[in-house]
Amino acid sequence: MNSHRSSLGTLLHHVHVSGPLSRAALAARMGVNRSTILALTSELVAAGLVREEHPRGTTGAAGRPSLVVRPESERVYVLAFDVAVDRLTAARVGLGARVLDSRAAPRPRAGVDLDAVVGTLAGLGRDLYREAPRGSVCMGIGASYTGMIRPVDGMVRYGPEMGWVDQAFGTELERSLALGLPVAVGNEAHLGALAEYARGAGVGEPDLIYLHGDVGVGGGILVGGKLLGGEGGYGCEVGHMLVNPVDGRPCLCGSRGCLEAEVGEYALLAAAGRPPGTIGRQAVRSAVRDPGAAAAVAEIGDWLGIGVANLINLFNPGVVIFGGMLQDIYAAAAPHVAARIAQHAMPVSRERARLRLAGLGDDSTLIGAAELGFTPLLRDPLMGIERNAS
Amino acid sequence: MNSHRSSLGTLLHHVHVSGPLSRAALAARMGVNRSTILALTSELVAAGLVREEHPRGTTGAAGRPSLVVRPESERVYVLAFDVAVDRLTAARVGLGARVLDSRAAPRPRAGVDLDAVVGTLAGLGRDLYREAPRGSVCMGIGASYTGMIRPVDGMVRYGPEMGWVDQAFGTELERSLALGLPVAVGNEAHLGALAEYARGAGVGEPDLIYLHGDVGVGGGILVGGKLLGGEGGYGCEVGHMLVNPVDGRPCLCGSRGCLEAEVGEYALLAAAGRPPGTIGRQAVRSAVRDPGAAAAVAEIGDWLGIGVANLINLFNPGVVIFGGMLQDIYAAAAPHVAARIAQHAMPVSRERARLRLAGLGDDSTLIGAAELGFTPLLRDPLMGIERNAS
Numbered sequence: 179m180n181s182h183r184s185s186l187g188t189l190l191h192h193v194h195v196s197g198p199l200s201r202a203a204l205a206a207r208m209g210v211n212r213s214t215i216l217a218l219t220s221e222l223v224a225a226g227l228v229r230e231e232h233p234r235g236t237t238g239a240a241g242r243p244s245l246v247v248r249p250e251s252e253r254v255y256v257l258a259f260d261v262a263v264d265r266l267t268a269a270r271v272g273l274g275a276r277v278l279d280s281r282a283a284p285r286p287r288a289g290v291d292l293d294a295v296v297g298t299l300a301g302l303g304r305d306l307y308r309e310a311p312r313g314s315v316c317m318g319i320g321a322s323y324t325g326m327i328r329p330v331d332g333m334v335r336y337g338p339e340m341g342w343v344d345q346a347f348g349t350e351l352e353r354s355l356a357l358g359l360p361v362a363v364g365n366e367a368h369l370g371a372l373a374e375y376a377r378g379a380g381v382g383e384p385d386l387i388y389l390h391g392d393v394g395v396g397g398g399i400l401v402g403g404k405l406l407g408g409e410g411g412y413g414c415e416v417g418h419m420l421v422n423p424v425d426g427r428p429c430l431c432g433s434r435g436c437l438e439a440e441v442g443e444y445a446l447l448a449a450a451g452r453p454p455g456t457i458g459r460q461a462v463r464s465a466v467r468d469p470g471a472a473a474a475v476a477e478i479g480d481w482l483g484i485g486v487a488n489l490i491n492l493f494n495p496g497v498v499i500f501g502g503m504l505q506d507i508y509a510a511a512a513p514h515v516a517a518r519i520a521q522h523a524m525p526v527s528r529e530r531a532r533l534r535l536a537g538l539g540d541d542s543t544l545i546g547a548a549e550l551g552f553t554p555l556l557r558d559p560l561m562g563i564e565r566n567a568s
Numbered sequence: 569m570n571s572h573r574s575s576l577g578t579l580l581h582h583v584h585v586s587g588p589l590s591r592a593a594l595a596a597r598m599g600v601n602r603s604t605i606l607a608l609t610s611e612l613v614a615a616g617l618v619r620e621e622h623p624r625g626t627t628g629a630a631g632r633p634s635l636v637v638r639p640e641s642e643r644v645y646v647l648a649f650d651v652a653v654d655r656l657t658a659a660r661v662g663l664g665a666r667v668l669d670s671r672a673a674p675r676p677r678a679g680v681d682l683d684a685v686v687g688t689l690a691g692l693g694r695d696l697y698r699e700a701p702r703g704s705v706c707m708g709i710g711a712s713y714t715g716m717i718r719p720v721d722g723m724v725r726y727g728p729e730m731g732w733v734d735q736a737f738g739t740e741l742e743r744s745l746a747l748g749l750p751v752a753v754g755n756e757a758h759l760g761a762l763a764e765y766a767r768g769a770g771v772g773e774p775d776l777i778y779l780h781g782d783v784g785v786g787g788g789i790l791v792g793g794k795l796l797g798g799e800g801g802y803g804c805e806v807g808h809m810l811v812n813p814v815d816g817r818p819c820l821c822g823s824r825g826c827l828e829a830e831v832g833e834y835a836l837l838a839a840a841g842r843p844p845g846t847i848g849r850q851a852v853r854s855a856v857r858d859p860g861a862a863a864a865v866a867e868i869g870d871w872l873g874i875g876v877a878n879l880i881n882l883f884n885p886g887v888v889i890f891g892g893m894l895q896d897i898y899a900a901a902a903p904h905v906a907a908r909i910a911q912h913a914m915p916v917s918r919e920r921a922r923l924r925l926a927g928l929g930d931d932s933t934l935i936g937a938a939e940l941g942f943t944p945l946l947r948d949p950l951m952g953i954e955r956n957a958s
Contacts, residue, residue, distance in 0.1 A: 326916050335916045385799045401791045408884025409775045412917045415881035420874050420912050424814040433912050484810050491805035492882065494798025522810050522823050526716050526725045527802045
């Protein structure tokens with residue numbers, strides 16, 4: 179790929195992340211002159227990826243306001259998939275990360291095999307694809323899954339929540355969708371971290387920790403603006419950090435006392451006295467608001483604070499972001515979390531670490547999956563056109 | 569600095585890390601032609617930093633063997649300092665990281681203030697400088713200290729072992745040495761990690777964890793070949809990862825149950841029944857070899873294994889290296905460490921993580937300090953010459 183195509187990708191990336199930008203702003207951000215911006219923009223307009231228009235409120239005003247370059251968010255989209263404990267979600271997400279349409283299905287709890295999950299997701303995705311407005315074009319597919327994902331092919335190496343080991347999730351979803359597009363798969367918390375960094379509570383924070391609560395607790399950790407992968411891409415397994423080796427609760431991984439065993443949904447709902455089998459976001463929301471469950475919330479907050487303190491000591495982050503159902507838990511247990519951090523994190527590190535709720539709310543992982551789907555287009559915007567024309 | 573000087577630095581770096589290299593090997597590594605290598609080498613020879621010679625064993629042989637470029641290790645050196653629990657060490661370390669000369673003094677245990685530590689180290693350093701052979705030249709100064717160090721000026725922000733908070737260690741050592749050279753200070757485990765990556769048990773392993781045992785436990789973690797700093801350079805505080813929140817031992821940081829409280833020298837020597845006040849490397853070596861202390865060694869190994877398992881889950885490293893007195897502990901307790909890792913680390917991560925003793929033995933942190941001292945010279949080899957000539 180030549181540097182011209184790479185410049186097209188850079189320009190498209192700017193409007194994808196920041197929304198409409200004037201030619202002048204783009205020239206400044208990219209460090210090139212305005213005639214270069216003009217040429218790049220013309221190509222992207224011809225490719226149907228952006229359009230140019232007068233900025234809102236200036237039409238008809240005197241003078242010549244700089245045109246703004248706006249992503250074709252209604253026309254250019256990806257399919258994004260998200261697998262959560264109680265829901266399977268598919269969405270059509272437009273350039274600029276706008277959710278244009280979405281479908282969700284409850285996820286059966288028992289006997290969840292690969293075919294059932296893939297079949298449901300593929301059905302939702304094909305519906306969205308078929309019902310997309312005429313003229314719109316699907317440029318990629320990304321999926322978020324709670325487990326250890328092999329980056330190269332979306333293989334679920336280990337997903338204790340469903341008991342999956344070496345399940346070819348990405349390959350099967352791609353085959354079942356049959357849209358002629360590859361499916362990129364990422365760990366949900368990794369994707370949430372990248373989405374929060376791009377357009378959520380972590381903008382401008384290259385040293386960022388995102389914690390995602392579902393049945394388990396996932397982590398996405400950015401070090402110097404890059405996702406911590408490690409030797410094989412399996413890093414960030416925050417949920418299996420052992421925090422309670424002496425009398426820890428059993429964990430789905432087979433060990434005891436892992437962070438996710440102490441702060442996950444099962445722990446909260448059991449400590450709050452909910453009947454066995456109760457699960458899901460609504461149950462968590464109800465529990466954290468129940469005055470009778472205050473002791474359970476405090477206990478969960480203590481363990482969460484210990485986990486976060488350890489991460490602050492290890493990573494000296496600028497921000498720690500709580501996503502998924504940890505939004506509800508952190509909102510309810512913040513004083514307990516803060517007290518443990520004060521007790522266990524080194525002062526010079528904890529002073530700088532801000533704690534935040536996910537800026538994208540419940541969409542962090544879904545938007546992260548969409549970003550994964552947009553990656554090839556943003557790397558080479560004309561690749562999509564060639565595909566489209568073929 | 570122009571690209572020519574940068575190329576000089578790159579060539580010097582190659583022979584510093586790898587030892588003598590032929591012009592042909594240098595040309596291949598740097599991706600330039602041999603005439604460029606010839607020109608660069610000539611300048612470095614003129615600057616007194618390298619010399620060219622026939623490879624060993626080939627002198628007088630038929631044909632024209634490629635000359636090798638050899639660092640002037642006897643002539644060009646840095647001063648390196650290391651502060652350990654029971655010893656203060658200074659060394660003259662030649663280009664290529666050869667320890668040319670060293671001095672050590674016992675470190676008094678009680679009432680250790682900044683002036684006493686700096687005074688002793690500066691005295692050792694000035695002795696080494698004065699006694700260096702005629703014609704040798706000191707190109708930099710690096711120091712390793714056990715604490716949280718502000719990168720910009722070597723300020724010890726937090727050093728619980730000596731009770732130091734915001735002590736201007738680097739600045740004071742520089743003033744006391746009065747050699748007209750800046751003193752660069754780094755955390756001992758950070759430096760140990762970089763040294764092991766450059767020339768120890770971690771060569772070729774960009775995702776590396778180095779654990780250094782002294783009174784405390786320090787960590788140096790490389791992510792993609794770069795030291796994990798975090799927002800302010802205070803990351804990698806492995807020693808204060810809380811592993812035993814229920815009945816943990818008191819830690820020097822004021823908390824309880826930190827990794828270093830469970831596996832540090834105090835924990836080992838107390839569990840092994842040594843009299844209070846016993847400390848130092850010899851005491852550790854004797855304890856781990858004492859059959860009567862087997863239960864203590866097993867217990868320490870369990871806690872160390874839990875800490876390493878957590879790090880494997882978080883970082884998916886290619887190698888975990890044990891340095892300082894953790895060399896002795898790991899050598900004695902390896903089966904206990906391995907059992908805990910098998911129990912608590914995710915299979916896909918633990919399968920790939922090899923466990924190793926420090927390749928540089930007891931010199932990892934000292935060599936790391938020397939590397940810090942060489943950094944300006946390797947960045948711009950002619951800067952040293954200009955300084956030298958002034």
